[in-house]
Amino acid sequence: MDVTVTFTVNGQEKTITSDPQRPLLDVLREELHLTGTKYGCGEGRCGACTVLMDGQRVLSCVTPVAQADKQRITTIEGLATGGSLHPVQEAFLAEGAMQCGYCTPGMILTCVALLAKNPKPTDEEIAEEMNVNLCRCNGYVKILNAVRRAAEKMQR
Amino acid sequence: MIRDILAKTFSTGHLTAEPQRSEPFDEPGCEVDPPASAGASLSSRKRGTRLGTGLSRRAFVQLLGTGLLITVTEGVSVARQFGGRGSRESATVAARLHINQDGTITVMTGKVEEGQGPRAQLTQAAAEELRVAVDRIRLIMADTDLVPDDGITAGSRTTPYTVPAVRQGAATARELLTRLAAKRWNVDSSTLDVHNGTITHRETKQTISYADLAKSKDVAEAFKQTVPVDVTLTPVSQWEVLGTPVPRPNSRDLVTGAHRFPSDIVRPNMLYGKVLRPPSYGATLESIDLSEAQAMKDVVVVRDGQFVGCAAPSSFRAGQALEAVAKTASWKTSPHPSSKEIFSYLKEHARAGRPNTRGSVETGLAEASKVLSETYEVAYIQHTPMEPRAAVAEWKDGNLTVWTGIDWPQRAQRDLASTFQIPTERVRAIVPDMGSGFGGKHSGEAAEEAARLAKAAGRPVAVHWTRAEEFTWAYFRPAAVIECRAGLDAKGSIIAWEFTNINAGGAAIDTPYNIANTRIQSVSSDSPLRQGAYRCLAATANNFARESFMDELAAAAGADPLAFRLAHLENPRIRTVLETVAKHFDWSTRRKKVTAEIGVGLACGTEKNSCVAACVQVGIDRKRGEIKVHEVCEAFECGPIQNPANLLSQVQGCIIMGLGGALREEMEFENGKILNASFARYLVPRFKDVPKIDIHLINKSDIPSAGGGETPIIAIAPAIANAVFAATGVRIRSMPIRGGQPALRATPAGAGAAKASP
Ligand code: FES
Ligand code: FES
Numbered sequence: 048m049d050v051t052v053t054f055t056v057n058g059q060e061k062t063i064t065s066d067p068q069r070p071l072l073d074v075l076r077e078e079l080h081l082t083g084t085k086y087g088c089g090e091g092r093c094g095a096c097t098v099l100m101d102g103q104r105v106l107s108c109v110t111p112v113a114q115a116d117k118q119r120i121t122t123i124e125g126l127a128t129g130g131s132l133h134p135v136q137e138a139f140l141a142e143g144a145m146q147c148g149y150c151t152p153g154m155i156l157t158c159v160a161l162l163a164k165n166p167k168p169t170d171e172e173i174a175e176e177m178n179v180n181l182c183r184c185n186g187y188v189k190i191l192n193a194v195r196r197a198a199e200k201m202q203r
Numbered sequence: 204m205i206r207d208i209l210a211k212t213f214s215t216g217h218l219t220a221e222p223q224r225s226e227p228f229d230e231p232g233c234e235v236d237p238p239a240s241a242g243a244s245l246s247s248r249k250r251g252t253r254l255g256t257g258l259s260r261r262a263f264v265q266l267l268g269t270g271l272l273i274t275v276t277e278g279v280s281v282a283r284q285f286g287g288r289g290s291r292e293s294a295t296v297a298a299r300l301h302i303n304q305d306g307t308i309t310v311m312t313g314k315v316e317e318g319q320g321p322r323a324q325l326t327q328a329a330a331e332e333l334r335v336a337v338d339r340i341r342l343i344m345a346d347t348d349l350v351p352d353d354g355i356t357a358g359s360r361t362t363p364y365t366v367p368a369v370r371q372g373a374a375t376a377r378e379l380l381t382r383l384a385a386k387r388w389n390v391d392s393s394t395l396d397v398h399n400g401t402i403t404h405r406e407t408k409q410t411i412s413y414a415d416l417a418k419s420k421d422v423a424e425a426f427k428q429t430v431p432v433d434v435t436l437t438p439v440s441q442w443e444v445l446g447t448p449v450p451r452p453n454s455r456d457l458v459t460g461a462h463r464f465p466s467d468i469v470r471p472n473m474l475y476g477k478v479l480r481p482p483s484y485g486a487t488l489e490s491i492d493l494s495e496a497q498a499m500k501d502v503v504v505v506r507d508g509q510f511v512g513c514a515a516p517s518s519f520r521a522g523q524a525l526e527a528v529a530k531t532a533s534w535k536t537s538p539h540p541s542s543k544e545i546f547s548y549l550k551e552h553a554r555a556g557r558p559n560t561r562g563s564v565e566t567g568l569a570e571a572s573k574v575l576s577e578t579y580e581v582a583y584i585q586h587t588p589m590e591p592r593a594a595v596a597e598w599k600d601g602n603l604t605v606w607t608g609i610d611w612p613q614r615a616q617r618d619l620a621s622t623f624q625i626p627t628e629r630v631r632a633i634v635p636d637m638g639s640g641f642g643g644k645h646s647g648e649a650a651e652e653a654a655r656l657a658k659a660a661g662r663p664v665a666v667h668w669t670r671a672e673e674f675t676w677a678y679f680r681p682a683a684v685i686e687c688r689a690g691l692d693a694k695g696s697i698i699a700w701e702f703t704n705i706n707a708g709g710a711a712i713d714t715p716y717n718i719a720n721t722r723i724q725s726v727s728s729d730s731p732l733r734q735g736a737y738r739c740l741a742a743t744a745n746n747f748a749r750e751s752f753m754d755e756l757a758a759a760a761g762a763d764p765l766a767f768r769l770a771h772l773e774n775p776r777i778r779t780v781l782e783t784v785a786k787h788f789d790w791s792t793r794r795k796k797v798t799a800e801i802g803v804g805l806a807c808g809t810e811k812n813s814c815v816a817a818c819v820q821v822g823i824d825r826k827r828g829e830i831k832v833h834e835v836c837e838a839f840e841c842g843p844i845q846n847p848a849n850l851l852s853q854v855q856g857c858i859i860m861g862l863g864g865a866l867r868e869e870m871e872f873e874n875g876k877i878l879n880a881s882f883a884r885y886l887v888p889r890f891k892d893v894p895k896i897d898i899h900l901i902n903k904s905d906i907p908s909a910g911g912g913e914t915p916i917i918a919i920a921p922a923i924a925n926a927v928f929a930a931t932g933v934r935i936r937s938m939p940i941r942g943g944q945p946a947l948r949a950t951p952a953g954a955g956a957a958k959a960s961p
Binding site (some may be wrong): 066088093136139140146148173174178184 | 316317318319320448450451454455457458459460461462463464466467469475517518519586587588589590591636637638639641667669670848849852853855856857858859860881882883887888889890891893896
């Protein structure tokens with residue numbers, strides 16, 4: 048039985064009628080055409096589908112859309128404000144922290160959530176928190192540098 | 204933006220004879236084995252008959268509102284002139300680049316971007332020779348309607364072949380433009396300078412920009428000429444753009460989510476498709492009932508022989524429809540060997556080989572005072588590109604357009620034309636910058652599946668493989684059994700060397716060491732899994748065996764592994780990387796400090812005209828036998844460095860990717876099923892696995908540049924195996940080098956084997 052779900056995505060209210068079990072990831076990509084959120088595994092093991100739900104990181108591939116009801120969702124498309132990039136996006140660019148770039152949206156959103164709750168993470172804390180996020184280009188060194196740079200910049 | 208405009212191409216056609224095609228892969232080792240057991244969708248493919256005639260197409264492009272129409276490809280013949288390798292034959296300047304009236308320059312290449320950096324590098328190549336800043340270049344990649352065929356993106360070939368091809372085209376364009384300016388001013392072109400896209404007459408200071416020149420008809424006329432291969436290119440010492448860390452041109456779109464990967468393409472009225480997979484390799488469909496799915500609203504169900512698929516307005520719905528048909532399917536299964544017995548299976552099925560010999564191995568072995576003989580094993584692994592296979596297919600008036608992630612758009616075009624028995628010119632394949640591949644995307648299954656479904660549905664259809672599908676129905680890096688035998692003389696020099704690789708291939712199979720008597724061969728076998736290219740092909744397996752065995756020989760000779768290698772090594776480039784890495788790692792000091800828990804190891808190698816050496820430190824938990832790589836120091840040299848930032852990324856990526864294959868990754872299979880087809884059970888490197896990494900890039904300017912996205916991977920596994928041996932005295936002759944083995948758990952008396960040797 049389909050249900051009606053209402054949530055805000057990147058500040059805009061959306062109402063979706065859908066099977067309640069349908070992954071939030073599919074709804075974002077296929078109904079709202081917010082394709083910045085990626086599929087990598089569909090089982091919560093790669094972080095490519097990371098979005099923020101009320102500021103918390105959520106793996107949208109294992110989140111049934113019904114759980115998004117009345118939530119505030121931020122996807123990679125909603126991170127920049129008025130044409131200026133979020134400091135974490137700036138940091139990824141400055142460090143060149145992407146090869147193919149497919150993991151990048153998930154990495155950036157995980158980093159945003161991490162820095163919101165721990166503005167001065169140690170390298171170990173970064174690795175711990177970001178361990179869910181896979182980069183198959185194995186660009187972890189530059190990604191780590193980007194997270195450090197973002198943390199530093201957001202302190203100021 | 205430019206892509207949107209370019210998408211509005213149109214075509215007219217006339218009949219023309221088309222030459223018969225039989226392009227092989229660029230590289231024998233890149234060949235993907237035929238999908239003997241690769242799934243229903245592929246088994247129903249019919250090879251189309253070759254068409255004696257076909258529609259040739261002129262594609263016209265309207266660029267950036269300048270009102271200028273240019274001919275990008277004058278029929279396939281122009282594109283084909285580039286050949287598979289991209290630089291050997293001449294093509295017209297117009298097929299390679301176009302000067303726009305707004306001062307930007309559009310450059311066209313058949314190469315694809317999947318993370319190894321050709322977009323930046325080819326942009327630099329054009330900018331360098333045209334004497335303009337990189338932001339003036341717009342690079343169009345991998346669209347069969349617009350670009351020349353530069354061959355497959357594989358084998359580290361972009362740097363040695365496509366970069367020169369683009370540079371030749373750009374240098375020719377600059378010369379032609381300079382000549383036109385000279386003619387216009389009635390001066391000699393040697394009196395002109397070119398800087399920043401503007402041509403200046405030194406004496407009169409008169410100037411004219413490329414953009415202004417491009418307004419004249421003369422330019423279009425001049426660009427019809429073919430690119431001479433002997434055009435003078437800018438020497439390395441004068442590089443201003445090449446050699447600098449130019450970022451990937453579209454990286455902003457990657458951090459904002461604006462870039463559309465193949466799996467992000469959405470077409471009006473598009474459906475999402477799912478394809479039925481057999482329950483095991485080799486299984487064939489006997490019967491199936493489509494009626495339940497057919498009765499579902501908005502669902503299209505297709506059956507064509509072994510191919511069964513469903514398309515629906517959402518993936519979720521398509522998945523439900525597929526489940527409905529799948530539960531009614533009955534399959535005939537066939538036996539399939541398991542990963543537990545794979546190495547004996549490959550050995551039993553090995554075919555005869557044709558060895559390469561030097562001197563006489565028999566004589567060498569007879570004269571040896573010590574003979575060692577060992578066998579190494581390498582497991583099948585999967586590329587697991589971050590973005591699984593994906594495609595959108597759209598039919599219009601008998602023409603097929605696909606957007607897909609494949610390493611060679613022209614292959615997708617040809618394969619689709621053949622499958623659907625239509626002329627090549629009726630197929631357009633576009634490869635948006637895609638989510639990695641590592642040699643795993645040479646084949647275009649998703650495009651074919653999407654095209655089948657789209658044809659039946661009469662609407663565009665997207666097919667996005669799941670991770671489990673990618674794990675199971677893509678192809679694998681070959682498993683290998685490698686047999687090594689060598690003889691040492693009384694002084695501890697190698698005088699005989701025998702090396703046979705069963706199943707994995709011949710990349711980097713020759714020994715770089717100076718040995719008088721050798722017999723080296725690569726022999727094929729019956730691979731039960733579909734296998735194909737993987738970053739650096741069999742060089743990883745061959746280097747693992749060779750560099751491990753070199754360590755065993757060093758130990759047998761009572762020699763230090765570094766000194767032993769150098770004593771057998773003439774190649775100055777390998778010597779340099781080896782000496783560089785040993786110095787930075789402080790090899791000789793740290794070698795003496797090896798304990799039963801801490802080991803160091805080294806390895807080196809050469810492939811694809813580049814050289815690598817690595818030193819690693821590992822820690823062994825002797826209670827649990829676990830291996831942790833603490834530190835990797837690697838030196839790499841691939842000639843003049845064209846983009847140091849990108850090269851560093853490639854080396855970092857290869858090192859960490861190499862850790863996966865070295866320590867953990869292996870396909871497990873039984874009864875035709877993959878047992879670990881998920882990231883939960885197939886463990887690729889993650890943040891917490893990243894060791895301390897110290898990289899030394901050597902910029903060697905007196906040779907041509909080689910690619911750097913592959914070879915840095917080949918020294919990692921043997922260096923780790925050698926470090927494990929140094930600490931524990933236990934020689935692990937398999938990849939992955941599994942931790943937790945009983946032998947690693949015990950602490951043998953006086954362990955720290957290295958202590959026993961100098
Ligand atoms: S796609 Fe959601 S965690 Fe991998
Ligand atoms: S950049 Fe390719 S997966 Fe991370």
